[in-house]
Amino acid sequence: MATFADSEVASVDGTGATASPGKRTDIQGLRAIAVALVVVYHLVPAALTGGFVGVDVFFVVSGFLITSHLLTRRPTRPRHLLEFWARRIRRLLPASLLVLLVTLVATRWVAPVTQWEVTARQSAAAATYLVNWLLANDSVDYLAAASAPSPVQHFWSLSVEEQFYAGWPVLVLLVGHVAIATRIAGSLRRLRLLFLVGLGLVVALSFAWSVHLTAANPARAYFVTTTRIWELGLGGLVAALLVLRDRPLRLDPALAAVAAWIGIAAIVWTGFTYTGSTPFPGWQALVPVGGTALVLGVAAGTQAWSPGRLLALRPCQWLGDISYSVYLWHWPLIVLAPAVSGGHRGAIDNGVIVVATLVLAALTKTYVEDVFRTPSWSRRLGQTYALGAAGMAVVIAAAALLVVDLHAREDAARSELGRALRSDDPCFGAGALVASRQCPPSTGDPVPAPVLAALDKSAAYGSSDGGKDCFSALPAYPTVQCVFGDRTAERTVALVGNSHAGQWVPALQQIARQQHWKVVTYLSSRCALADVRQQFDTAEQSTACLDWVHRVTARVGAEQPDLVVVANRVSLPVEGADLADSATPYEQGYEHVLRSWSDEHLPVVVLRDTPAPGDGDVPSVPDCLASHGDDFAACAGSRADWEPADPSVAAAGAIDSPSVDVVDLNDRICGPRQCRPVVGGVVVYFDGSHLTATYARSLSPFLEPELVAAMGPKP
Incomplete structure (x- = not known):
């Protein structure tokens, strides 16, 4: 997110001049718009089908602020980079690691056991800001892509930003050294041109790759850093244009206001018109990204006719101030809420989530974010890096403990499954649907247990x-x-x-x-x-x-x-x-x-x-069973709804x-009118569509004579 909270950068007075430090209220307003788009989209996707572009607004704002900072205090030696990264650690890690740790604990106590491993795996990757690459790899795995989203999946965008923060200052340092070596640094105009060429080349290459990969592999393109750098870099180019000037840039207030309205309209229009089927990021991202860059570039004032006046309103400023923590908290609450409420989210649930998000974000901003940005907190580099590494290690250790707990449960489930397979019960699995056997309905703990069924x-x-x-x-x-x-x-x-x-x-x-x-x-x-x-x-x-x-x-x-x-x-x-x-x-x-x-x-x-529960209202049978215990009926469905036309x-x-x-063989999977998640004591599906290996094996006595007859005798 646009996490560079100290928004005192060049051009704060709306003129483009290198003014005295102050707060650009339009930037905080843009943050408010961005986080509102994302939260509404995640809560009610149908109401704002393109709300995901809020992330792109954050990217541009982040690139703008970071580049403004780097160009006004250009790094000239490695220690400057270490100091810059230390500030990023103090600004970003305390809140993000806190949310990750709380989410892991909450997952352990309220989430279905079937979701523990993916949450642990993604939390460890999020703690090291690499989760976007993990999600990119999973996105091309058909079964992994169909899995329920984890409560830390939203950290992908933070990972992109952190990777940008790692590489962009190095690029600024290198361009600065080229300027000194070629004696360009003495001319502000030539210096600006050199930075625009150097940074612009990276932006152009990233944009070209984004267009290509979005067309070739859109699922992967959405997450990888290389397709997103241009969005942050474009914000950086706007900063370079404003900061590296030999005279103030003064726009007519009316012209600046009109341009800012056009930029905001572009953002809002994409929020309402883009959908999940829109190829993204690619060239389509130019609309919200360009709109954000336009608002940042013109720096419209707070005249009555200017959007800057609305963006400067106290509610917008407050939401912009806490936008980082709002982004961190809202998604875990959305994902974990059904595990607490016992079902799908409704209007009341969404209202509670919004209130809880705002309260937690305000507390985190005051007692975590601000605390680590005050002079009273140690600014020594060694301590900053040591505490950052220690915080990451705590999250990774918590994720590992969750996995250890999970694997212990899986081992116990495997032992139980082995005993069941050795029982030679004629009512085991598909055999229970043979009417002449008069098998009792399934009760008790099924095999494989839900924790193992997802892997079966x-x-x-x-x-x-x-x-x-x-x-x-x-x-x-x-x-x-x-x-x-x-x-x-x-x-x-x-x-x-x-x-x-x-x-x-x-x-x-x-x-x-x-x-x-x-x-x-x-x-x-x-x-x-x-x-x-x-x-x-x-x-x-x-x-x-x-x-x-x-x-x-x-x-x-x-x-x-x-x-x-x-x-x-x-x-x-x-x-x-x-x-x-x-x-x-x-x-x-x-x-x-x-x-x-x-x-x-x-x-x-x-x-x-075969019938597919996901065609009804059971996206994952193991998840459903893990959530409802021995209430198998909660995970059953109508055969007419589950059985597809073929x-x-x-x-x-x-x-x-x-x-x-x-x-x-569907009569050996479902009854005449209803399909159950557990048949003959066996979990039928490992997700919302595919048979578990155990249940498939129980179908072999019914499939074998059909295949033997079709093959015929040996010639």
Whole structure:
């Protein structure tokens, strides 16, 4: 956030002159606008779909203030950099580390145990200001990206700023040395030009990379520092223009007011019109970033017709003063509130969160932020760095303790799961839905326990082939092949599709052991095996998915396995349509793939897509179970809501080929009208869509005869 709170910088009098220190009320007003956008967006996303641009406003303000400071007191030797970074430590770390520590403790006591590890992992990364890179890596992981947000995820923007603060002063120091070495420093005009060229080159390169990466990999582009430096740097360029002048910049007050209104209008317009589908940051960020830079550059006064008058109002100034702490506190409260209220946030919950955020922010500003900025607190460099490192170590240690507690619970859950698997209970898992067995309803602690269920995934998720991830993924969708079962077997089964094919690997492994089959997988993350362009974030990604479909279809046809098993989940619309209107194009795309194999006389089994709790109102079954204990009904749903239409089944029927069969095991997952999160004492899903490995294995006795019949006898 715009965390350089000592806003006494050049141009404080609205003229652009290097005036005596004072407070620019328009900067505090911009902070108030920025934090209000972010908080409203996080509380009620539908009311302010582009409120995320508040972060970009903060970036520009931070770049402006930091560069103003560096240019008015230019660093000339390494000690100046150490002093600058020490001020950043005293300004930023006490409040941020306090919030991280409190959040970790609160997570331990109120959050579902299934959310502990991601919170601990991100808190440790946030304490060292690297969490944006962790989130960037997770954003391209289909399953990780679908996980519930952690209460410290918002620290990504602080990480970007801290990394900017680490590198930008070094750049200013180097440019200053070039100025001295080339004797440019004696001319303010030449000095300004040199700084504008040096800083501007970094801004231009970062902007170009931001445009490129946003088009190629928008999920990653949102978090990485390299796509955001230009936003802070643009604020720095405005500062350089104002500070490094040989005469005051005096704008007509009316012109400055109009320009400031245009800048604020640009910010507000994007807040209301941008959405989560807007490619960002890229060139689209120019609107809020440029608007902020314009307001900072013209430094409009407080005349009656000027926005500066509104920005100078006491409520705006107060909110701007505490904006850093507001940003720190609001998100943990939003994420953890449902764990306390026992459900979804409502209007009353949101009101309580706002009040609590403002109270905590005001207290933190007074008793933490201000305390570490007073002369009475030691300014010795060694002590500052030592205490900063100690604070980081405390947070990292607290995160580690949370993980240790979690792993102890997981180990206990594994032992319980092992005992359950050895019991040979006919009512275990899917067997409980066989009517003739008259199994009692599930009660007591399920297996795997929710803490372990979220990890109970098929071996295709990075644990097979020496840790090889068997899923092809963005951005390129390469062809990835894994082998399970008996590698020397004479008969081969090809498992093809996206993650809803991968969830069947545990069942196929068990069947392969019984039948002495080799199982070869061709799996993708999200990309369904249909010959149709699916709507990804970019055209390049859509093309990569379609290329994967063509390569895998041809490869399976060329390798002639003894049986092809296909399963897919449709989670993306086709290009040019919404998801509701995509059924027919998908059916045609599946038909093209299946017909190509049928023409090769390959036996094919299409597994009907499984019910998905996330299609109802249960985003994560383990999270829900961890929150509601033995109240399994709270995590159940209507089969009509959970069971998706499957165009691949319709495609198989349209082909009407004896070599293409459809197998539907959903009656072994759900009852006639209701789907439960626990069946036969087993947790059915490891998230909001995919079967746990344990439940998938319990389906193998029902899948095996279907596959054996489809494969037919040995030739």
